[in-house]
Amino acid sequence: MNFELTEAQQQVGRNAQTFARSHLDAMALDLDRCGVFPKGIIDELAGHDFLGLLVPMASGGVGAGFINHIQVVEAFSRSCPAIASILNNHALAAHAVAQWGSDAQKQHYLPPLAKGRKLGTLAIYEDGPSPGIGPDPLLALRQGGGFTLTGTKAFVRNAGVADLYVTFATLEPTAKEPRLTAFLVDADTSGLTIGPGLDTMGLKGCPVAQLFFQAAALGPDALLGEENGGSAIATRLLSLGSLAEAAQTVGIGWAAVKHAAEFATRRVQFGHPIATLQAIQTLLAEAATDCHLAWLGIQRAAQLVEDGAPFEIHAAMVKAFVGRFGSRTLIDAIQVEGGLGISESKPFGVGGTMPLARLFRDMAGTTLLDAPADFPAKLIAESIV
Amino acid sequence: MDLESPAQQAVRSAAKEFVANNIITRASEFDKSGEFHLYLLDAAKASRIFAMAVPKEYGGLGYDALTQALVLEEWGYGCAGMGTTLAASVLSIEAVLIAGNDEQRRRFFAPMLNGEIGAFGLTEPEAGSDVGAGTTTAVREGEGYRINGAKCWITNGGVASVYVIFAQTDVKKGTKGLSAFIVERDRPGFIIGDKEHKLGLRSSNTVYFEFKDVQVPAANRLGQEGDGMKIAMKTLDTARPAIAALAVGLAQRCLDECVGQLHRRFPDRPFPGQTLQFKLADMQIQVEAARQVVRHTMMLRDAGLPFARESAISKTLGTDVAMTVSSEAVRLMGSGGYTSELGKFMRDAKVMQIYEGTNQIQRLVISRALLAPTAGAAPLPKGVAS
Numbered sequence: 001m002n003f004e005l006t007e008a009q010q011q012v013g014r015n016a017q018t019f020a021r022s023h024l025d026a027m028a029l030d031l032d033r034c035g036v037f038p039k040g041i042i043d044e045l046a047g048h049d050f051l052g053l054l055v056p057m058a059s060g061g062v063g064a065g066f067i068n069h070i071q072v073v074e075a076f077s078r079s080c081p082a083i084a085s086i087l088n089n090h091a092l093a094a095h096a097v098a099q100w101g102s103d104a105q106k107q108h109y110l111p112p113l114a115k116g117r118k119l120g121t122l123a124i125y126e127d128g129p130s131p132g133i134g135p136d137p138l139l140a141l142r143q144g145g146g147f148t149l150t151g152t153k154a155f156v157r158n159a160g161v162a163d164l165y166v167t168f169a170t171l172e173p174t175a176k177e178p179r180l181t182a183f184l185v186d187a188d189t190s191g192l193t194i195g196p197g198l199d200t201m202g203l204k205g206c207p208v209a210q211l212f213f214q215a216a217a218l219g220p221d222a223l224l225g226e227e228n229g230g231s232a233i234a235t236r237l238l239s240l241g242s243l244a245e246a247a248q249t250v251g252i253g254w255a256a257v258k259h260a261a262e263f264a265t266r267r268v269q270f271g272h273p274i275a276t277l278q279a280i281q282t283l284l285a286e287a288a289t290d291c292h293l294a295w296l297g298i299q300r301a302a303q304l305v306e307d308g309a310p311f312e313i314h315a316a317m318v319k320a321f322v323g324r325f326g327s328r329t330l331i332d333a334i335q336v337e338g339g340l341g342i343s344e345s346k347p348f349g350v351g352g353t354m355p356l357a358r359l360f361r362d363m364a365g366t367t368l369l370d371a372p373a374d375f376p377a378k379l380i381a382e383s384i385v
Numbered sequence: 386m387d388l389e390s391p392a393q394q395a396v397r398s399a400a401k402e403f404v405a406n407n408i409i410t411r412a413s414e415f416d417k418s419g420e421f422h423l424y425l426l427d428a429a430k431a432s433r434i435f436a437m438a439v440p441k442e443y444g445g446l447g448y449d450a451l452t453q454a455l456v457l458e459e460w461g462y463g464c465a466g467m468g469t470t471l472a473a474s475v476l477s478i479e480a481v482l483i484a485g486n487d488e489q490r491r492r493f494f495a496p497m498l499n500g501e502i503g504a505f506g507l508t509e510p511e512a513g514s515d516v517g518a519g520t521t522t523a524v525r526e527g528e529g530y531r532i533n534g535a536k537c538w539i540t541n542g543g544v545a546s547v548y549v550i551f552a553q554t555d556v557k558k559g560t561k562g563l564s565a566f567i568v569e570r571d572r573p574g575f576i577i578g579d580k581e582h583k584l585g586l587r588s589s590n591t592v593y594f595e596f597k598d599v600q601v602p603a604a605n606r607l608g609q610e611g612d613g614m615k616i617a618m619k620t621l622d623t624a625r626p627a628i629a630a631l632a633v634g635l636a637q638r639c640l641d642e643c644v645g646q647l648h649r650r651f652p653d654r655p656f657p658g659q660t661l662q663f664k665l666a667d668m669q670i671q672v673e674a675a676r677q678v679v680r681h682t683m684m685l686r687d688a689g690l691p692f693a694r695e696s697a698i699s700k701t702l703g704t705d706v707a708m709t710v711s712s713e714a715v716r717l718m719g720s721g722g723y724t725s726e727l728g729k730f731m732r733d734a735k736v737m738q739i740y741e742g743t744n745q746i747q748r749l750v751i752s753r754a755l756l757a758p759t760a761g762a763a764p765l766p767k768g769v770a771s
Binding site: 012119125127128129134135154155198200202208268269270279280310323327328331335338339341342343344345347357360361364365367368369371372374375377380 | 448461478479508510512513514515518537538581583637650651652654658661708712715716717719720721722723724728729731732735736738739740743744748
């Protein structure tokens, strides 16, 4: 088994690291403070071809594989995880069109998505236990050859700034086992309104809000894939999403470990740098181990995605693993830095700002379990029972 | 909880009511603004709760340690940031109870009885865990001392009226040259610096300050020259289970909020799947264990028995549990948890693992009591404190 990346893959990884250092490092603090979607950076991302990674070359994209996607997400997360989130949600929406869209849909959506003239995102979750069975599910009705959507989607990333919402609705709620249907919904669809941005503790700049649909009328060409074929699409997108979130966890984790390690070599207590204390070394070593092993698992799963092989169980295992250590990495990295680690500003006696408090808040938003279906143990257990 | 005396139950239900009416209602607002919750001092003035540790003979409430823990748990349930203001004020009171003479106590407690608060200043930029590395000095001059230096990360530092400050009266002796002083806020040369913007406990006031030739009379010295380290350690022993009590309250609040969110989100399903049920059970097991360790520590103290080891255990367990439970709560409740007050509890808990002596320092104390036990209290590692 070969873990070596091709030269082309390595080049994308290097480009992402360079871009993160040149563009994202400097903006991360301000973005966290102001929390306003950073429109300007979208053009930069497009200019460097990061928005079209998962779009085929024939449709104006880069035609790169999923390994490149997780490399970019991981590299960006070391500098500014909010940008990684914006990019990831956009990329998965573009992937959905590329994978399941008709030729006409691909022609219409993919070139602008690839070039950053349009931003995309996914609208999967609802307030209930799973889409279709909560208090206010998004229901689709067939009407005049097209569809109308009524109901609410919850916790939509890139809400209010996206031009395309890959939206999942229930077409036949009374069916024995209702399934989802996927639609391509333009932001300017009449009957669609965006709720107020939710107050998130981190990943500020990546807006999260509800989508309200009131008899929003869609043409027949808005249907993505088959009627009632959306559940399979959503499942696959969530699996890909959990790999990307895992890459984000690893990126944030490494950034924190490296910052704490560097701090520990400078901070002198009891006559020695605290990096010489075993208790500090253990905290750093365990966090580094978690990040390293998670990355191996993520790469393996991403390779399966590229091979067209089943990867969902691998993705679930990765999700379960990063869920266990994600927040702990930041909890421990901050512990190494003590009072200075919890500072959100320039603490007394230190020249610059301290990033770990921000990364702590970003990490908390990266490893969430949004629906019972997100609990990875279920999928893993079903594969072995 | 029937093991509490009727008096303790009455104090607790009064605290619960105060917290419901004055703290829970405004905690988010002050967390967002990061402003100090000045209104709370007014709201609490009539109850004189900031003087709960002041003995009755000095006109305070004279609560025993266990009763104080009950109050702090309720305050932590409401807002650990606001609870920290109370705990830090109590900390300064404890220092004066431990080392102050009768005149000093009367003088120091007077503002507390009037609804004002105190602060405890030990930490310095280069002296965190390593207390002996402090460079603030108090030089004897005639009838008093001249203090020079800086302190940082001082809770209530910008809003207290009276302070217990630690300074070197003999730099050559390190921790053995440390002495403790009462310093009033209005002393010339006592300069309050900028407020720290923190990850959590945001409405709790944290500042650094400087002393530029601050003159204090010898009557402000607590104990003898060189007693500072002993006073600091004994005071922190009393403070650590108090922090743990706040942490237990915070953790229980997370659990209650989780249950509330689950019932709101899944009204037709009183019980979620076993995975979630067991997670909740594990969280409650930890919270209850921490709560009982805190109360046991307080009972030891009230009985006049050694409690330094238990103090370190309760601080570590309580704040680690608060961290675990709040992070799990955010993760399990998903985006709904992440965008709710659960996120605040997680940020608050992180600070609590650090202040009043990092949990790493507590582990040193605990392991030394195991590996090198001596009669009585656990020996402290040389020069180790907050």
